[in-house]
Amino acid sequence: MRIGALSALTGLSRDTLRFYEKQGLIRSLPSSEPSNSYRNYPEDSSERLRMITDARAAGLSIGDLKTLLNCMESGDLSTFDLDAFLDERIAHLEHVIATAQRTLGMLRDTRSAITMSDQLHIPE
């Protein structure tokens, strides 16, 4: 699949895909046509990218993702302390979830406070 198709599939811009590839988050195969040098992405790229966008939305950095994906596919767990790394990121995500829930609660309270006050001013 070429970059435009993958972009359409994932909602990520071509530039972002090229950027992610340069960062080592995704890989493309050598072009199928030798006449051009178009990137040729494996069909399952969009699943990998879904994982990546999830993790990014959750606040993991590109560096974190590179480390993780690298380890996961190479099964290489001895290079450095993957265990500690995972524990750290897990703790971080738990913290993000907790803070997001607190903040969410606050926003919902604010919204309902507004609705209340609206009803006061405009009964019926």
Place this chain on the structure above:
Amino acid sequence: MRIGALSALTGLSRDTLRFYEKQGLIRSLPSSEPSNSYRNYPEDSSERLRMITDARAAGLSIGDLKTLLNCMESGDLSTFDLDAFLDERIAHLEHVIATAQRTLGMLRDTRSAITMSDQLHIPE
């Protein structure tokens, strides 16, 4: 309370506090001593900052926070469509929580896969 105390209390650097103040997220009172121009923060500043750091950790931008805090304290709900704004941010936070949970699951799986494989290689 002076900036150093607030910094110690919140874990935010003095620079960050000054930066937040310039951005309009927090306010300081005029200095108590007229001989200096030290910032003089109200005692409840740390609670406000706790809310701010939560929201930041959850992915809300400083701009968002400025808008929110402004509205909340002025009760000014007519200036622009606060309702739509709140709905947007709420949806955003729900999305963040969902993606963080998916990502968290992935990391936990990875960790337990490692633990498994460790037990295979080093039984007893």
Place this chain on the structure above:
DNA sequence: TAAAACCATGGAGTAGAGTCAATGGTTTTG
């Protein structure tokens, strides 16, 4: 087959959120 649409590379530019350093006042402390 020519225009439109797609792709590549390299490098510059941007936005957001701090962070740091220089310089110079004020307070606290031993």
Place this chain on the structure above:
DNA sequence: CAAAACCATTGACTCTACTCCATGGTTTTA
């Protein structure tokens, strides 16, 4: 009282994660 610790301002700097642009080759389409 002198040194250490604290504070202020300004402006430059960093880092992350894109995003845009210029230039030029390739494919698709009307």
